[in-house]
Amino acid sequence: MADVKNQSYGCTVDTLNVPFTTFPKLLEKWATLKPESEAFVFYTFGKPKTSISFGKLYQDALKLAKGLRRLGINKGDIVAIAGFNTPEWLVSTYASQLVGVRPLFFTLHDKKGENMTGIIKQVGGCKMIIFDPGNDDLHWKISQKFLTVDPSNGAVKKSDIPSVEWVLLMTPLESTEKCFTINDVAFEEDTSLPELDPADIAAILQTSGSTGFPKAVECSHYRLLQTAFHFTYLSEWNDPKKDGEFVFFNDRPFYWLGGFPCLSLATGGKHVTQTNTLVFTSIAEIVKFNSQIVQNEKIPYGLFVTPFLLELLMLEDFSWKFRSVITGGQPVPASCLSAIGKMYDTLGVLYGSSEAALNCGKTYHTSSERYVGMAALPGVEMKIVGNNGMIVPVGTKGELYIRNVTAAFRGYINEPEKTAAVISSSGWYKTDDFAHINSEGCVEIHGRVSDLLEIGGAKVLPSFIEEIIKKNPAVKEVVVFAVKDIKHADDIACAAVVLKNEATLTAESLTEFIKEELKFSEDAKFLQYIYVPKRILFLDNLPKTATGKNDRMKTREISLPHLKD
Known part of the structure; x- marks a missing residue:
């Protein structure tokens, strides 16, 4: 008989008190309790910083939501959204959630517009597109290749994307050309908005695309809130009265799971970010600007993908000390622990994906600790599986499988074959990551199976x-x-x-x-x-x-x- 204790399986008895609610409810809560408090702070290289309060964010989102309803946007519709980390992106997103639509987030990184058309066509049924026109109106010019829009009201006259009826810009064009923006749609009169369930879809995110064309994943309000509380769990932040306001830095794009704007609404804290890290030409440039932001704002909590953290550790003129830093995004070298006590009091090592959300992590407290990998986060199971599909003994390498008990990954939108390839019959997500579970009960990631x-x-x-x-x-x-x-x-x-x-x-x-x-x-x-x-x-x-x-x-x-x- 196999030794059950020696099997590569992990879970935790810890629990998280994740509220069963929605983002619009939380936004309304903080807009009522602390309307003048900054919810988000934005830094753009070469420009003054800007911010938006909980009160203004809620009121602007509410007015846009009412305007969307007047245009015939209803609960369950798909609205595609693209832009930088800006107040307009947030207003567009929370307004869409207030209406109960399924916001589909896409990128505008190529001059052909394939980022826009590819994922929207793949998901299908998109009724409206809201996007940032871009510097020198570049994104708007690209969209003209496959969209013809009435500038007086945003109605689509002609489109290569089936089902799209409306196009709104987040801001006016830099040129004198007329366009229809989210401010033109905003409506203050009474308009009915639907009741929402925490299990409703709050976002459709794209996978990273590191192994091929990105796929679309639906995330409920509750699933994204669980992600926020996994961050606070690893940061060891529990109570604002005891731990202070949760002020954190995260330069990741809002449309990425690791950058999705859920933490400030979950905690009532402040999210400080860059508007667009992609404007820089190197990690060194990005991290240099990040370091200036962190020291200007005196930020106690930070999230940095591993290459950026390693670059930060090399800066000689960085004198700030975090209460906690979280890192992940790829295998974390044990050398990151050497800065505990110097640059940060604790280091949270995190593992996750768009499909399985945040699922493994561990907080390290001293630089003398031996790096042992990550444990399953609350609500998550993990196991290591061999080539025969069976669980392997502790210490044996194989593929990491993840199962989120309370917010399971259901599959890729309109991708049944790819879904079947990554979800087992019992609901385990096959991560495609090569790993082993050690004698400490922690998982160590070695790389992708397919690599x-x-x-x-x-x-x-x-x-x-x-x-x-x-x-x-x-x-x-x-x-x-x-x-x-x-x-x-x-x-x-x-x-x-x-x-x-x-x-x-x-x-x-x-x-x-x-x-x-x-x-x-x-x-x-x-x-x-x-x-x-x-x-x-x-x-x-x-x-x-x-x-x-x-x-x-x-x-x-x-x-x-x-x-x-």
Whole structure:
């Protein structure tokens, strides 16, 4: 009989007191209790900071919601929303939630408009599009390729996207061209708004797209509120009377799960953010501006994706100390613990996805603690499964499965085959992440299952090679990917490397460094063939997904022309 205690399964007896309510109810609550208090603070590089209070946010959202109802927008409709982290984005989102529509969040990152048309067509049934016109009206100009809109009322005359009836801009155009904005729709007279249930859809988010075209995931009010309370759980914030106001910094886009504006409504606290991190050309530039914001606002709590936190740790002129920092987004090196007591009192390590929300995490309190990974968060189960689909013993590597007991992932919209591929018959979400559960009952993530390289009969995780290369003091970032050796039907490991400022390194010297770090014996030289990249190239920066992760597919794509010789 198998030893049940030795199985790779984890859960926690901790519970969270997540209120069973909706975002409009919470916004109304704080607008009543503290109408003049800042709910969100916005920093834009080169411009003065701005903010919006709970009272103004609620009143503006309420007026827009009434205007949307007058245009025939009803509960259950889909309204697509895109823009930067701005008050207008928030007003558009909370107004849509007040009406009970399903807000679909999309991005405007390409000049062809495929970000807009692709996901909206995939989801289908979109009745209205609200978006930021962009600097120099760029987004508006792009939309004209597939939309013709009556500037006097926002009605769609012609569209390549079926079902779209209305288009609203968040702000007026910079040109003198007439357009219809959310302010033109706002209506103050009495208008009935529907009753909402916490199980209603509050957002349709896109997956990160790190492994292909983004997919659409529905999130209820309760599911997103659970996400907010998982943040406060890892930050060890419980009570404003005891712990003070929950003032936190998070530069992630609002349309990303990790940046979704739910924490200030859940806690009555303040969310400080950048309007658009994508305007910068490097992580160093983004983090430099982040550091200025944090020190200006004296922020006690912060969320930073791991590459940004590592960059922050290298800043010599950063003197602020957080009460708590949370990091995640990709495997977290144990070196992040070294700053506990110096840059932050505690470090929360977090794991999650658009599909399974936030599901694993652990708070570390001292720099002397041994990094042991993450435990299941309240309301979540986790297990490690082998190739045969069965749970494996503790310490054995396999694929991480997650099941959220109270807010389970139901699948991708209009993607039945992809849904079936990632959800088991008993409701477990297959994360595609390679991991193991250790003797501490914590999970350690090693990389994506689908990223595995097959070299010389061995299966190799790119993240393993990446961690070796990142030990070189000249290396800032690295992505390892495969190209095919046609002759042997084998993968060839290649590394795209970004060096730190003013650092110098050659492919030959880095190769020798990797060999030295691996320290294979003379009778195991073949392991060098497996683990040492055959091709190393140096880039100025690495492409990122919409959520800030290194994009392995794009890196490979831009690297291939340099590897042909």
